[in-house]
Amino acid sequence: MKRPFTAAVAAVFISSCAAVALAMNLMPNVVDKPTRFSGSCCIYTGAPALPVTLSMIVAGGGPSDFSTLTLVKTLAGPKTDAEVASLKQKFGDEKVGNFLKVFDFVVSDSLRIVKEKNIALPTQPDPDPKDGKALSQALWGAGQTGNGFNVEVMLDRAVSHPIHDQVMTDIDKKFGIGPDADYHAVLNQAMHDLATVYGFKDATSM
Numbered sequence: 001m002k003r004p005f006t007a008a009v010a011a012v013f014i015s016s017c018a019a020v021a022l023a024m025n026l027m028p029n030v031v032d033k034p035t036r037f038s039g040s041c042c043i044y045t046g047a048p049a050l051p052v053t054l055s056m057i058v059a060g061g062g063p064s065d066f067s068t069l070t071l072v073k074t075l076a077g078p079k080t081d082a083e084v085a086s087l088k089q090k091f092g093d094e095k096v097g098n099f100l101k102v103f104d105f106v107v108s109d110s111l112r113i114v115k116e117k118n119i120a121l122p123t124q125p126d127p128d129p130k131d132g133k134a135l136s137q138a139l140w141g142a143g144q145t146g147n148g149f150n151v152e153v154m155l156d157r158a159v160s161h162p163i164h165d166q167v168m169t170d171i172d173k174k175f176g177i178g179p180d181a182d183y184h185a186v187l188n189q190a191m192h193d194l195a196t197v198y199g200f201k202d203a204t205s206m
Contacts, residue, residue, distance in 0.1 A: 030146060031045055041150070043153065044156035053121075054126075055125035055128070057125075059074040063111055066107045066108070068103035086193065090189065091185065095185070101179075102180065102182070103187065113167070136194040136195075136200070139154060139191065142158060149188075149195070151187055152184065168180060
């Protein structure tokens with residue numbers, strides 16, 4: 001008697017999970033799994049968008065001279081000072097400072113890992129690294145889940161989920177989990193600010 005009951009419960013549970021996944025309308029390769037800093041959803045398990053990643057690195061000064069502040073200036077253009085002031089007002093100088101130094105480290109550490117794994121970067125960036133609006137839109141698109149923007153999905157798409165996860169572990173070892181959390185929170189806010197300035201919308205498909 002117990003087996004049919006248990007099977008029925010399992011069937012209802014599986015059906016409910018499938019219904020939730022469908023309701024979330026997640027994009028291909030986006031999985032409803034918990035993340036370190038963005039709650040219960042989501043991670044991206046597909047191939048990275050390396051031309052966009054290269055464009056971001058070049059926009060920040062290139063692999064050898066990357067600066068997060070240079071990248072922000074490219075992305076925000078004449079609104080850079082206002083954006084930095086807004087971030088400092090919301091998070092405070094220390095957290096914004098953590099964001100800047102951790103992001104610098106993220107790029108150098110990611111490039112180190114990519115080199116160690118013999119992953120070839122594309123020869124041409126896409127979009128144009130000088131076009132702040134186009135690059136902002138590409139990064140915003142990289143963070144789409146089908147159920148809104150997620151900064152960790154954006155980072156997964158930038159380098160792949162395994163490398164993103166490895167970089168976060170390296171951040172925690174070098175700076176601590178607090179600055180790692182600051183980096184994700186400030187980056188998330190900056191991307192939402194850029195989306196508002198340029199009038200981007202969350203996508204439901206990609």
